Amino acid sequence: MQILIIAAIICLALSFFADRGKTIAGIKRGGVMLLRILPALLLVVFLVSIFIYLVPEKVITGYLGSNSGAMGIVAAALIGSVSLIPGFVAFPLAGILISKGVSYTVVAVFITSLMMVGTLTLPLEIKYFGRKAAIMRNVLSFFGAIIIGLLMGVFF
Amino acid sequence: MWKILDNFFLLLRETIFFLPLMFLLIGLFDVWVPREKIERHIGYGSGLAGMFWVILLAVAQPGPLYGAFPVAYILYTKGASVRNIFIYLGAFSCMAIPMYAFEIGFLGVKFWFLRLIFSLLVFVSIGFIMERFVGEDFRVREGR
Missing domain, CATH: 1.10.287 (Helix Hairpins)
Incomplete structure (x- = not known):
């Protein structure tokens, strides 16, 4: 601040x-x-x-908290991939999630997949780059988001 | 039921104070670093310099990913490499400078810095992988 x-x-x-x-x-x-x-x-x-x-805090931290493990990370990546939320809304939301006990790894995965993976915009992306390149970029970005989150987790 | 309003104002109080400051910074950035200025300097080399300018072009303005597709098409018509086109998309989606104020405000400097570094590594790698696997027959169409 x-x-x-x-x-x-x-x-x-x-x-x-x-x-x-x-x-x-x-x-x-x-x-x-x-x-x-x-x-x-x-x-x-x-x-x-x-x-x-x-949704009680216990449920949120249970699914997405530091003890949620792989489940929480995959859930965050999937939710991030299918959402279309602009950054100025996503960051305040991420801050709220952190204050509710959601882990930094999960938040980083959510934010990154939100920004890099576009499931809803995939048809548009295919029009520009072709089927193969568009799908490949999204799949790589999906796993990239998880890698970024795991790396973040090492430092928090 | 009143708890919802309670939550609302609590969250709002946490958010609302940041906003004017953030948008002040975003507005100033927008005035001082117009995108055309960087575009003029773009050298579409395939080396580190080309990568650097492509990233700089990408981070100058925020927006949803699909806003980058038409620009990627223009880069393609101007001869940008496959690698640099996908590096452009990566940088555009996760390194937009005007968003830094938000990220630092709500998640802290450490989070912002680490995510930036790791994202950079990831999307540059994606650029190299894409070049390797879609290289030859890659084409960007106008999207219509």
Whole structure:
């Protein structure tokens, strides 16, 4: 948190010093983007609140916690692969999962498969790259996500 | 039932303070590093330099993976190698700079740094594997 505040202050000061007009344009652009995602973000936070209410913490940590083992990792990879959640929503969600006791490995697998594997967009991808290359990229990315998660687990 | 609203405001309080700061950084980044600026420098070599510029082009703007497909097509028409096209897709999907603020804010510097390094290793490897196995008859179509 502090690091973000410090980074924001430093960047803002440097930018303002270098070019006042550009800085104001940047602030405006950021503000517009914020307003654009706000409804989606509020909706997700609301859905997560309901989810946490309906599903007790013990169940979440049981399936996805540090003792969930291979099951949790595979579940995270599968959920990540079939979801289309933008990063600005996925990271807050990941933070919430961590605070509920979900392991860093599982969160990393979920985030990475979410970003790299696109099951729903596969038909589109095939149109661009052909069947073989598109399927291969997704399969490799699926296992890549699991490898990344396992490596993360070594450090947390 | 009230517990849901309770949760909602608790989660919101944790999230809402980050957001203006993050979008301030994202907005400034967008103004200072427009994508066209990097595109001008792209040298489509197959060596390390080509890889470097492709990654730089990819990380400059955030977006869903399918947003990268049309750019991959353009890279292809300009003669980018199979390896670099898939490295571009990898970097675009998991290293977008404007997302760093989010990742650091919600998951911490350590998580961000490690995931970045490991992702880099993984998608560069995927680039090499793709080149090896789809190399010869690989074609990118316009997607229509």
